[in-house]
Amino acid sequence: MGATISLDYITHRFSRGAAPTLEKIENRIEPGEMVALIGRSGCGKSTLLHMLAGLLIPSEGCVRVNGHQVSRPSAKWNMMFQKASLYPWMSVRENAALGLLFSGMAKTEAFSRVDELLEMLGLHDKRDVNVQSLSGGQQQRVALARSLATDPEILLLDEPFSALDAFTRTALQEEVPAICRDLDITMVIVTHDIDEAIAMADRVMIMSQNPGRIVGELDVELPWPRRHMDAGFQSLRDQLMTQFKDTDDGLAGRKAITETTDDDAENAA
Amino acid sequence: MSTQTTQALSGANGAQVNLAPVISWLAALRYPAIGITTLLALWWLGGYVVANDPDMWAFANFAPAPTFSALYDLVASGDIWPTIVSSLYRVLIGLFWGVVIGVPVGVLIGYVGTAMKIANVPFQFLRMISPLAWMPIAVLAFATWDAAIIFLLVMATVWPIMFSTAHGVRRIDPNWFKVAKNLGASGPQMLRRIILPAIMTDVMAGIRLAVGVAWVVLVPAEYLGVTSGLGYAINDARDTLAYDTLAAIVLVIGLIGYGLDTICGLLIKRFNWHVE
Ligand SMILES: Nc1ncnc2c1ncn2[C@@H]1O[C@H](COP(=O)(O)OP(=O)(O)OP(=O)(O)O)[C@@H](O)[C@H]1O
Numbered sequence: 001m002g003a004t005i006s007l008d009y010i011t012h013r014f015s016r017g018a019a020p021t022l023e024k025i026e027n028r029i030e031p032g033e034m035v036a037l038i039g040r041s042g043c044g045k046s047t048l049l050h051m052l053a054g055l056l057i058p059s060e061g062c063v064r065v066n067g068h069q070v071s072r073p074s075a076k077w078n079m080m081f082q083k084a085s086l087y088p089w090m091s092v093r094e095n096a097a098l099g100l101l102f103s104g105m106a107k108t109e110a111f112s113r114v115d116e117l118l119e120m121l122g123l124h125d126k127r128d129v130n131v132q133s134l135s136g137g138q139q140q141r142v143a144l145a146r147s148l149a150t151d152p153e154i155l156l157l158d159e160p161f162s163a164l165d166a167f168t169r170t171a172l173q174e175e176v177p178a179i180c181r182d183l184d185i186t187m188v189i190v191t192h193d194i195d196e197a198i199a200m201a202d203r204v205m206i207m208s209q210n211p212g213r214i215v216g217e218l219d220v221e222l223p224w225p226r227r228h229m230d231a232g233f234q235s236l237r238d239q240l241m242t243q244f245k246d247t248d249d250g251l252a253g254r255k256a257i258t259e260t261t262d263d264d265a266e267n268a269a
Numbered sequence: 270m271s272t273q274t275t276q277a278l279s280g281a282n283g284a285q286v287n288l289a290p291v292i293s294w295l296a297a298l299r300y301p302a303i304g305i306t307t308l309l310a311l312w313w314l315g316g317y318v319v320a321n322d323p324d325m326w327a328f329a330n331f332a333p334a335p336t337f338s339a340l341y342d343l344v345a346s347g348d349i350w351p352t353i354v355s356s357l358y359r360v361l362i363g364l365f366w367g368v369v370i371g372v373p374v375g376v377l378i379g380y381v382g383t384a385m386k387i388a389n390v391p392f393q394f395l396r397m398i399s400p401l402a403w404m405p406i407a408v409l410a411f412a413t414w415d416a417a418i419i420f421l422l423v424m425a426t427v428w429p430i431m432f433s434t435a436h437g438v439r440r441i442d443p444n445w446f447k448v449a450k451n452l453g454a455s456g457p458q459m460l461r462r463i464i465l466p467a468i469m470t471d472v473m474a475g476i477r478l479a480v481g482v483a484w485v486v487l488v489p490a491e492y493l494g495v496t497s498g499l500g501y502a503i504n505d506a507r508d509t510l511a512y513d514t515l516a517a518i519v520l521v522i523g524l525i526g527y528g529l530d531t532i533c534g535l536l537i538k539r540f541n542w543h544v545e
Pocket residue numbers: 014021039040041042043044045046047048192260261262263264265266267268
């Protein structure tokens with residue numbers, strides 16, 4: 001079941017007395033909603049996502065899931081990163097089943113559950129191979145299976161497709177929202193890519209930099225699957241660009257943003 | 270190429286024995302065979318020169334023929350086995366303590382940056398001291414000769430294991446911790462399923478180095494006090510002028526050392542998860 005996420009007045013400083021990285025972030029994400037978070041590099045998107053995952057605790061305010069304050073990571077809200085970060089000493093199946101094994105489930109049961117997911121993601125013939133022999137897209141699918149195996153209420157994605165080729169990326173941009181709708185998972189995706197945001201989300205939030213704030217929002221009411229060439233898509237794209245320009249003088253920097261992959265916040269936890 | 274052809278032939282003719290593995294195995298042995306033959310030839314040549322030199326003929330028993338015959342006697346009489354067992358026992362106990370101390374300390378200095386900063390200079394300092402230099406202190410500090418020798422072996426094994434482990438820990442992808450935490454790993458699960466497998470290759474590489482050092486240090490350490498082991502046997506053979514036996518024991522030391530290293534190599538292969 002999807003969960004409600006509320007961001008209660010979150011302010012964060014990485015060190016005491018420093019300028020806030022995030023300031024007074026307030027929002028509410030409904031069960032099953034899919035939200036994209038866009039903003040310039042370094043504005044604090046990853047930091048905010050780590051807080052949703054319980055991997056980082058805000059210095060002021062809090063994240064609540066279904067009303068309960070998030071204070072530690074949990075397999076109920078899973079995060080996927082730009083790198084798949086699979087464990088090379090485990091098979092595809094073991095990687096995907098890891099969360100279930102951590103929860104104490106017997107191996108046979110965990111594997112049979114995971115096999116369904118691998119089947120759905122087109123990996124069933126790869127389940128016993130070494131993960132190092134998979135392509136980047138296949139690895140990211142295994143990471144997706146790993147995140148879905150524990151039956152999460154929330155899926156958090158931090159630029160998960162930016163290292164993939166265009167074909168694989170487009171395919172996953174379609175598949176992931178479909179899976180989330182199917183399984184009724186609340187999804188938050190951080191991205192640099194405005195098209196990806198529109199392709200995957202019900203709502204796009206725009207973040208400003210220094211300090212990071214949510215400065216704009218746009219509802220995406222397009223039918224699935226979304227086609228980049230559709231008139232509706234194009235007009236949303238224009239609206240988003242305009243909002244981005246209004247709220248952040250960084251439109252000129254957008255091209256540069258898309259290139260950045262560096263991510264300090266990933267080491268924060 | 271030739272392997273494939275052979276397989277194809279035997280595949281077409283089902284009754285035929287498949288020789289392909291045997292052939293490729295023999296082909297792989299070609300170069301080691303050349304190396305071993307060269308070594309034996311040099312040894313034989315040295316023995317020949319020594320035997321024909323009036324100043325040195327007394328040492329002629331170091332030559333291959335007397336050595337192999339002495340080796341045969343040692344094995345046939347069974348005298349060699351207790352000697353080997355007591356040496357291997359000491360090395361294994363030394364290695365055991367090297368692992369027990371080296372791996373946890375290695376994990377600590379690899380994981381905690383401050384611990385590394387504090388420990389680095391003293392450990393590098395201690396590491397450079399030959400284990401044999403501890404001998405007089407070991408003899409004073411330990412009640413038995415055996416314990417003193419094992420202490421020397423621990424001093425030999427602990428450093429490579431510790432530094433290799435620390436190196437392995439520092440190499441762990443920080444995302445591996447984050448993902449595991451996110452999936453709900455407890456402390457012990459993190460250790461058993463993530464940290465230990467991640468550093469296993471490096472720990473094994475450290476153990477391999479340690480075994481090499483320990484085996485080298487063992488023989489001179491056994492010159493002292495004890496009345497068993499390969500080092501003692503060498504000393505004993507020298508005192509009784511049994512040079513053929515002495516050479517046979519040197520041969521045994523080399524063979525066992527090579528065997529130990531091969532076992533370590535196989536274990537590393539078994540635990541290595543890096544894809545070439
Ligand atoms: N552990 C940390 N300690 C100190 N500062 C940090 C830490 N992690 C991140 N920051 C800083 O916080 C700011 C926000 O970082 P964050 O990684 O959240 O940005 P981002 O929006 O995800 O950027 P990108 O799009 O490049 O991934 C950056 O200025 C970064 O330097």
